[in-house]
Amino acid sequence: MTVTSNDQAADLLGMYRAAKEHPDEVELPITGSMPQELRGTLYRNGPADWESGGFNGAHPFDGDGLMVKFTINDGAVRFRSRYVDTPKRRKELRGQGARIRGVYTNARSFRDNIGRPPADAANTHAVVHADRLLALSDAGRPWQVDLDDLSTLGPCTFNGQLPPFSRFSPHPRIDPVTGELFNFGLDVAPSLDNRTVTSLRCFRVDPTGRLSQLASIPLDHIYIQHDFAITPQFLVFALAPITVDPVAAALAALGKGALGDSADYRPQLGMKVVLVPRAGGKPRIIECDPFVYIHVDNAYEDRDDVVLDLVRHESFSFLTQAAKRFRTEPVTVAGWPARLRISAAGTVTITDYPSPATEFPTHDERRTGSQHRYTYLASADQDSSAIVKLDRQTDTHRLHHFSPDMAPGEPIFVPRAHNAAEDDGWLLVVAYNGAEHRTELHILDAAAIEKPAQAIAVLPGHHFPGFHGSFTERITPATR
Template sequence: MDRRRFLRNLLSGATIAALGPALLHGGDVLAGDPAEFAAGLRERPYLAGWRQVSAEAFGPTTVQLEGRLPADFAGTLYRNGPAWFERDGFRYEHWFDGDGMVHGWRFGDGAVTHRGRMVQTPKFQREQRAGRFNTPAAGTTVPEPVAIRNNDDANTANTSVVTIGGRLFALSEAGSAFELDPDQLDTLGPVTWRPDLQALPFSAHPLRDRDGSWWNFGALSMMGGTGLLLWHIGADATLRGAHVLEMEAPGYLHAFVQTDRHLVFLLTPFDYAPAGSFFESMTFAPQRACEVMVVDKAAPDRVARRFEVDFTMAYHFGDAFERDGEIVVRTMRLADVAQARSPHRAAMFGHHGPAAPAQLAELRLDMRRGHARWDMTGIGGIEFPMFDPRSPGDRGARLYMPTNAGDASAPYFNAVQMVDPATGRRELHRYGRDILAEEHVFIPRPGSTRPDDGWLVGTLLDHARDRSGIAVLDAQRIGDGPLATAWLPYAFPLGFHGHFAQAAA
């Protein structure tokens, strides 16, 4: 049997399994109450971060910048996140379930123009017509779900966004990338990289290599299939390769990390007992070790080295580097395993709940001896790490991420910081008591090769004034505060991840 036919047959079986017990199981309906959430919102205005949008589209809205941008700063910040949580008296209970809305913040001529559009997936369009949720969800049991043909029938396209070869893609965990028009944000449809790979998972955290190509994965095992699907996409947005890597046991992963030579996958063990949706049915297993899979980029069709390391739960990674036969991976380690399964669950119900920040941990992989261990840095209260991709590959990078600082009216981030784990140096800007700060994307200064020479751009929610905004900071002078800020006359819920597309010179 030729290689492509083998891959097609293997993935076909995995797809059928994915549409079986994990997604189509029925059960008792467990969901939030829109009236209960509305009552909570009146008492706690910060819950606007988990409030449904008021319309399918926003803008274009142009607002003036407060402050001044550098002359060489130009482009668009794209953001994605769940935004549609309620229908017909039924509210999702899991933050990850909301249908995706992509935002575009375009900078130019001393102003910023904002657009927001719901991603018009088959799921969203079908439920708009029906007036109710009728599709299996990741974290909420939905009553009387319709039959679905493949993963894209349930795809929410709600987690991240990326541009490759000038094309814009909205991403989630369990299905295809959905292509959007980069200017108007209109949905063009799901992307099929090759006919035999239709509707297979293309995760929300692809990584750009130094040669301009992109790596990504699809978690077949957590959907009822077997293995890990490894994607390699060229800088021109065409498929270079797709391979299935064998996993020794089912493991959950949301993201991965790379060095100049290797890809590293941390698989968190879990048990699965059908009890509704996927997250309702799965339980992380801290009594078991995590499997770590290391793949050589020069041989992406096989695992180069496997490790076992003490259990941890992590959604997001910072950087990774290699030196003297050791790979060091930086990740955001979540201490509360139950909360990790459903982040900000209380907020989705309209209740006050604890913050869910992570701690920075370093995973050390001895490639020569096969040993693995965790080192804790003592740095906590963080999430959504970013770094300068130009950083050298043989030492750690500075990390940029939101954090909590001082008095705050919400159990969410209200500041942004730079942390240098090697030296312990930290620089911070606090936005204020009533400002919720989201992920801040690093933007290299055009024409510069010096690491950390660039800017941060991040989105904000001012719940006291019910408005969303954006800020740009000098990455080397975060403590000085924003170079420029802009506020919209409306607000929308918190998102997850973004990507900055720099304008052509």
């Protein structure tokens, strides 16, 4: 076990300092040897400024989204970054940050809170599909960002096909076989009988970028649902009873409290697994024992069963309470991998996997919707700073250790070639180096994960390692 000293913990707090954007592309210095066969572009998104223009973010989720781009070609890495040009960001740059209401941050004045939805920080995922780069978050709708220079092109409505009040979750899933993108949004609307209901809207975006609605499922509570999975037949949701309390939400709407604080874990509501047929038809809903989770890894069909892999947590308070101390204590995420097996008979079996405290599960995306052997995760708490590789065939895990003053983000697997075996490739890991107060891109050999990084590209400054990102083989030519 690695014990983080107070000094190391203090070093890690540097990642929450506001990051400078680098809109002009720079070539990064590299230590080690960048694999020549590794070619493509890594896009990532994450909050990187919590304090512009008088805004004083009370939670990491209220930071402005910084889109970053690493272009890897011919053994070199080019980098640029740019904040998403949201109304929130513009207001901050005009010096009006104190008038912004975030998810967990209230504006200074009562009148700037009352009746206001939380400002969209566009800070959670960078997704590439149908020649579009989208910046996504829970609190808003998609923003389209230029694939080359990262300038914000504007809101993406999919040519007007995304309904005006629908959300579009930050975790769409792309079917590697069909090229379709699937996603969902939770709409909140008062019903005719004056009860507040939520609709779980499910969307399909075809490989050319056309959106259509697959289903709209009424729900009896306002769920906080962040992620889901796909299989060849289904969209797979596990609706944990993390829900918005209508009374607290109504008070928050009146400016009494932050909107994010109206959500809580209510196990007495139970948990629902919802299987939405991709081909249309009635969804299947299966009740099971409740638990807390945020992120899904993958799902697949195993004969008549559906298997869903995700990361469980002991409680929801790490998001609602502990994360608010991000300016004085590094945020720790102590989840563990778990598997749900949903049988045709409607039973749900939950299996936990031993692992260091972890989060941000990923897999070889050629296996999205089909059985995968390996899950990659980031571990960054006071006991462990590592990338974890979970082998589901042997129920074992292997680690790539970082020093305790480093915080690695979500690992993204890139295969060595189109036909390479699962795990034959690299893990791209953006990590914050607290000792040097800078951010770095580490290239790991996935199959030999314990070994030192093959290459480390050093950024000109720092930013929070980000929440989520995507790798594409597309390469933008150098600008000079």
